[in-house]
Amino acid sequence: MQQILNGLFAGSIYALFAIGFTLVFGVLDRLNLAHSAVFTAAAFVGIELVVTGGLPIWLAIPAVLLFGAILGLIIERLAFRPLKDRHDAHFAGLISSIALGGMVIALLQARYGPDTRRFPADAFPDTAFELAGVRVTLLQIVILAVSIGLMLGLAFLVTRTRLGRGMRAVAENPHAARVLGVNVNRVTATTFAISSALGAVAGVLLALYVNSAQLTMGFNIELKGLAVIIVGGMGSLKGAMVGGLVLGLAEAFAVQYVGSSWRDVVAFGLLFGILLLRPQGMFGARRVREV
Amino acid sequence: MRIRMLPVTTAAAMALLATSCASGGEGSSDGGSGALAGEGSGDSCVIEDPVPVGAALSLTGAAASYGESQQKGLEVAIDKIAETEGVSYDLTVEDDATDPKQGITVFEQFISQDQVSVILGPTLSNAAKTTDPIAQEESVPVLGISNTAEGITEIGDYVFRNSLTEAAVIPQTIAKAKETLGLEKVVVMYSNDDAFTESGFKAFESALESEGVEITKTLTFSKADTDFRTLLTDAKAEQPDAVVVSGLIEAAIPLVTQARQLGIDAPIIGGNGFNSPQLMVDAGEAAEGVVVGAAWNSASEGPENAEFLEAFKAKHGSDPDQFAAQAYTGLILVDQAVRAGCSGEREDIKEQLGKLKDVPTALGTFSIDENRDADHAAVVQIVEGGKFTVLD
Numbered sequence: 073m074q075q076i077l078n079g080l081f082a083g084s085i086y087a088l089f090a091i092g093f094t095l096v097f098g099v100l101d102r103l104n105l106a107h108s109a110v111f112t113a114a115a116f117v118g119i120e121l122v123v124t125g126g127l128p129i130w131l132a133i134p135a136v137l138l139f140g141a142i143l144g145l146i147i148e149r150l151a152f153r154p155l156k157d158r159h160d161a162h163f164a165g166l167i168s169s170i171a172l173g174g175m176v177i178a179l180l181q182a183r184y185g186p187d188t189r190r191f192p193a194d195a196f197p198d199t200a201f202e203l204a205g206v207r208v209t210l211l212q213i214v215i216l217a218v219s220i221g222l223m224l225g226l227a228f229l230v231t232r233t234r235l236g237r238g239m240r241a242v243a244e245n246p247h248a249a250r251v252l253g254v255n256v257n258r259v260t261a262t263t264f265a266i267s268s269a270l271g272a273v274a275g276v277l278l279a280l281y282v283n284s285a286q287l288t289m290g291f292n293i294e295l296k297g298l299a300v301i302i303v304g305g306m307g308s309l310k311g312a313m314v315g316g317l318v319l320g321l322a323e324a325f326a327v328q329y330v331g332s333s334w335r336d337v338v339a340f341g342l343l344f345g346i347l348l349l350r351p352q353g354m355f356g357a358r359r360v361r362e363v
Numbered sequence: 364m365r366i367r368m369l370p371v372t373t374a375a376a377m378a379l380l381a382t383s384c385a386s387g388g389e390g391s392s393d394g395g396s397g398a399l400a401g402e403g404s405g406d407s408c409v410i411e412d413p414v415p416v417g418a419a420l421s422l423t424g425a426a427a428s429y430g431e432s433q434q435k436g437l438e439v440a441i442d443k444i445a446e447t448e449g450v451s452y453d454l455t456v457e458d459d460a461t462d463p464k465q466g467i468t469v470f471e472q473f474i475s476q477d478q479v480s481v482i483l484g485p486t487l488s489n490a491a492k493t494t495d496p497i498a499q500e501e502s503v504p505v506l507g508i509s510n511t512a513e514g515i516t517e518i519g520d521y522v523f524r525n526s527l528t529e530a531a532v533i534p535q536t537i538a539k540a541k542e543t544l545g546l547e548k549v550v551v552m553y554s555n556d557d558a559f560t561e562s563g564f565k566a567f568e569s570a571l572e573s574e575g576v577e578i579t580k581t582l583t584f585s586k587a588d589t590d591f592r593t594l595l596t597d598a599k600a601e602q603p604d605a606v607v608v609s610g611l612i613e614a615a616i617p618l619v620t621q622a623r624q625l626g627i628d629a630p631i632i633g634g635n636g637f638n639s640p641q642l643m644v645d646a647g648e649a650a651e652g653v654v655v656g657a658a659w660n661s662a663s664e665g666p667e668n669a670e671f672l673e674a675f676k677a678k679h680g681s682d683p684d685q686f687a688a689q690a691y692t693g694l695i696l697v698d699q700a701v702r703a704g705c706s707g708e709r710e711d712i713k714e715q716l717g718k719l720k721d722v723p724t725a726l727g728t729f730s731i732d733e734n735r736d737a738d739h740a741a742v743v744q745i746v747e748g749g750k751f752t753v754l755d
Contacts, residue, residue, distance in 0.1 A: 074596045074599075074625075075593055075596055075597075078593045078596055079593070081592075082590055082592070082593075186425070188613050188616075190616065190645045193644075193645065193646065193647025193648070193649075194647065198623075198624060200626070202626070207624070207625055209624050211624075278589075282589035282590045282617045282621070283589075283616060283617045283620045283621070283645070283646075284616060284617050286587075286589075288587060289589070292587060323593065324593040327582075327593040327594055327597055328593070328596075328597060332582040332583045332584060332594055333555065333583045335593075
């Protein structure tokens with residue numbers, strides 16, 4: 073039971089990261105590999121806000137959300153927009169986003185050095201609840217609530233609002249959307265902002281959850297994020313959410329039943345199995361894009 | 364003591380450069396003067412010229428904080444040695460910038476230009492692995508004052524160290540922990556993708572076996588891991604008397620924090636990676652009850668340690684750490700070896716270093732063993748009230 077919860081909490085962070093990742097892919101058909109750099113940058117900035125800015129963690133999370141959104145706009149403007157009319161725009165965007173991500177990490181290293189950074193030990197009250205032999209900390213509940221809240225908010229935004237309609241229209245066919253009066257550039261920029269904001273919050277939550285932030289933290293989750301969106305179905309928001317939780321649970325059960333050395337084998341074996349058996353992912357539909 | 368860059372020193376170096384060029388740059392230890400052999404022995408030994416000693420420390424770069432401590436320790440040692448007349452030392456400290464390549468340059472300079480009789484350092488083991496063979500080749504004795512990796516003294520018979528290896532500390536840690544905490548069964552966790560922590564794990568494993576402590580479960584993680592909850596939940600289910608962890612400080616902090624969050628109150632016994640004040644700073648209260656073996660603790664007994672603590676505090680206004688204590692002891696040991704043979708020649712220092720036995724030092728009663736490694740009692744520490752205290 074405790075392992076299910078462990079998997080669920082870790083999985084909700086994976087899901088939050090992956091959902092931002094897959095949003096850009098679903099709407100714009102671009103893979104933004106600077107997403108993990110946003111994730112890392114947000115963790116460091118969040119720690120800076122709490123440690124030197126003296127902000128309580130409750131305020132730091134929305135501040136980081138805003139920071140992520142701004143970073144998303146910058147990424148779109150620098151790494152994607154100048155290349156969008158090239159015939160190889162997919163590939164060019166992929167490479168330029170790797171480059172931009174690398175620059176962000178280098179800037180972080182210049183600012184913060186190579187050392188691991190942490191929130192102060194008392195940044196978050198370590199209240200814990202015990203129910204039927206299972207321990208849950210307040211932090212874990214907050215993480216789960218924030219991730220699920222943000223994911224539901226995104227689902228609402230995409231399905232019920234004018235902006236969401238615009239996003240779906242762009243996802244379907246950007247040229248037709250423009251003809252129909254959708255401001256494609258604005259929708260694109262907003263999509264990047266939302267995507268990065270979610271990735272940023274995931275970064276702070278992970279830094280809080282594991283009590284450390286390293287420059288390499290993005291690489292690990294980027295691979296997991298890719299696994300999650302493939303398991304869930306490329307571009308599917310629901311798929312990313314469920315895929316994240318599945319990956320978290322798979323890792324937890326791998327440790328419990330197979331052995332700790334096999335954790336990544338099981339998690340990525342799952343990815344491999346899904347690719348072989350159901351290439352479109354759990355919620356992906358062949359050739360039809362979903363948001 | 365002098366540090367290069369002072370104009371006077373540079374002039375001296377130029378002069379030395381001239382001599383070494385004149386003698387064809389070969390690494391003979393007499394440096395042309397022959398005044399390094401003295402008369403008498405022990406405290407009555409008198410050597411006319413100051414004995415040249417080089418210290419290769421990491422004063423900048425990633426290991427700068429260690430190198431700085433070491434330099435401070437050496438400064439205190441120079442003062443201490445000056446209290447006894449007859450032998451004086453000309454200590455040159457050079458920065459290897461935490462870079463093995465720079466370390467090579469520093470060693471070559473020490474050996475052929477400065478004509479030092481003995482080299483202290485370098486700060487990190489990976490630098491030692493590239494620099495010490497140079498000293499071995501040129502027959503210059505080296506005393507490592509912080510290298511703890513395996514295979515350092517195997518480089519050759521001119522390579523010594525006064526820093527206890529993890530393999531020496533761990534059996535003592537486990538024996539002490541078993542005695543005071545009554546261990547019967549433990550869970551062992553280690554990161555299996557790092558050579559240091561893996562060898563630490565092997566040392567733990569054999570120490571636990573020889574102490575008759577049962578390992579109910581062995582869990583592995585990656586050095587990049589930061590989420591240990593699933594592993595710890597697994598460990599908790601075994602209800603161990605202690606969790607034994609071989610991991611670097613990067614893993615130690617989240618691991619300890621998460622263990623306490625999951626309600627594991629058993630002591631956590633750590634390897635060398637846990638031996639850092641950073642643990643208490645970043646893990647806060649969760650660090651309480653962590654047990655770590657170390658070569659030195661400020662609470663170590665003995666008049667030599669008390670004297671060192673007092674002298675260090677008086678000179679630098681702060682408390683020393685293990686790096687300072689080992690550096691201090693390093694120079695004291697060199698002095699012992701020089702006086703024992705009453706000679707500052709390279710060959711004589713090498714011979715006498717190997718004969719050091721039961722020397723009372725700040726690290727405890729110190730000997731050099733047959734493998735030229737340090738032999739003294741480790742201190743087993745437990746975190747109490749936010750700091751390391753001696754476990755007993």
